[in-house]
Amino acid sequence: MEAVILLLVMLAGVSNAFLQAGETKCNITPNSSLCSVALGGSVSLQLMTNASGRRLDFKKKLSNGFMNVFSLKKGKVTVHEAYRNRTEFLISSGTLKMTKMARNDSGQYSVEVFDENGIKLRNVIFTLDVQGNIWHILIPVCSAVAALLMVVLCCWVCCKVRRHKKTGKNTSNLDMNSLEDHQSTECSMNRTPHIVLIKC
Structure with a gap:
């Protein structure tokens, strides 16, 4: 988010620089028109x-x-x-x-x-x-488009990060459940011989 704000500030500075018209120099002579x-x-x-x-x-x-x-x-x-x-x-x-x-x-x-x-x-x-x-028209339009694109990009990145975190959490829960099932299966297998021995 800080990078987006910094970019917008830079765009504003560039726009201001272009909007400020410079100085023109003309040499007025009998041949100039x-x-x-x-x-x-x-x-x-x-x-x-x-x-x-x-x-x-x-x-x-x-x-x-x-x-x-x-x-x-x-x-x-x-x-x-x-x-x-x-x-x-x-x-x-x-x-x-x-x-x-x-x-x-x-x-x-x-x-x-x-x-x-x-x-x-x-x-x-x-x-x-x-x-x-022409820069008085072109620069504000370009700045607005660039700002909009940056907002869209920021939203896209945030969504990607959230999905990644959510997927990582679900994967962790799945791994924990698999481990518990595996441990339960081992316990059942270890108890089975005892039950068979008792029956004998």
Whole structure:
């Protein structure tokens, strides 16, 4: 029984490890077009090597225009309210980090880069695709099946042990009865000559 509990704990640990989506890294360049991210995971977007002395506008394209995700002006990062607490931009490395990715984060984004004089240096457009994680469905199902099989196996082993004990007990009783019958037969045979002698 202890082995079964230990196995179930191990299965839970493996499931948890798979369910925790990892981090995706994408290098956003003029030639990049798609960045795929796992649902519930995080993403690091390399916008440039160093954003010091630059002005950035990072926006998401909507049906009626664009929505600001974050902006960098005069060394100050301003994150839109909808992305706060899960978005961080590192100026020294030019990396944007986003966590807890949701399906509505999918879409087309643009990165506009300006120099210190406000002259546009480049405008990169790419698509962020948040994909569902199949392990969120597969792992719980496999864990449930494995747990059920372990319970069935445990019951089968217990039944086998009980039958073995019962069979052993019956065999012992049978051996004792056979021994008693054998002893009774010997006693009868030993008494028979005496009876015959008395009759003579």
